[in-house]
Amino acid sequence: MNPKLKRSLWAWLALSPFVVIILFPFAVMFFTALKPAEEVFSFPTRWLPVQWRWQNFIDMWHGANFGPALKNSVIVSMASTALTLAASVPAAYALARFPFRGRGHYRQFLLVTQMLSPILLVLGLFKMAANISWDGANLVDSHFGVIVAYAAFNIAFAVWMLSSYFATIPRDLEEAAWLEGCGQGRAALRVFLPLATPAIAVSFIFTFINAWNEFAVVYTLIRSPENKTLTVQIVDMVAGQYTVEWQLVMAATLCATIPVAVLFAWLQRFLVGGLALGSVK
Incomplete structure (x- = not known):
């Protein structure tokens, strides 16, 4: 047997218990979603449905207003992620390339801000959104208010993570571009950013997942059913x-x-490349 294939088999065999543990909740969700209502609480418990009811997904889509909620989640998550990266990439580049007094303490401050949970700030955030006017109305029950709030909560972590990776990219590459006639901005766009793609992709993943799964802020700011995201809509199916x-x-x-x-x-x-390359100076 090929030694590389043999090592892969042993690795998958060693990881199989963890794979089962991780996939078990998803298996329970899947099989429960396919059960008729009378089988969900049947005793003794049956893991597999006797009657596979795919109609449940159609009923859920229409009954739970899933389509508009899915659209709202995509809009809010993508917009907040784009806003976060638009602000954090230049800030992280400046933090990695331009030394200034107290830079180390500032990076530690960015990390300390992540110790504050958004749920601790929702009351103040609601009052702020209610007092800020946008297009003739306040930011309560507005996707724009949620997008700005998500970006504000994620920028600090994105800057901290990106600056750590940006510091590993050799400055000599940009200096070589300067000697070829590129300005500093053009060198950053054409030389630096392509090398920073793995780190930006990692930040994109973390920011998007945080925005997609967030509940406290959107539950506080959004009121009308047509503006609710998936997290709120699913909770409304239970609460x-x-x-x-x-x-x-x-x-x-x-x-x-x-x-x-x-x-x-x-x-x-990109995630694997970013985590691996970012650890090498």
């Missing part, structure tokens, strides 16, 4: 309900995890 249709809740939860899983699978090569 305050006399009877909970768990098969529909599991179907909605499973569908809500698919976009993040697809994005992570698509960008995982």
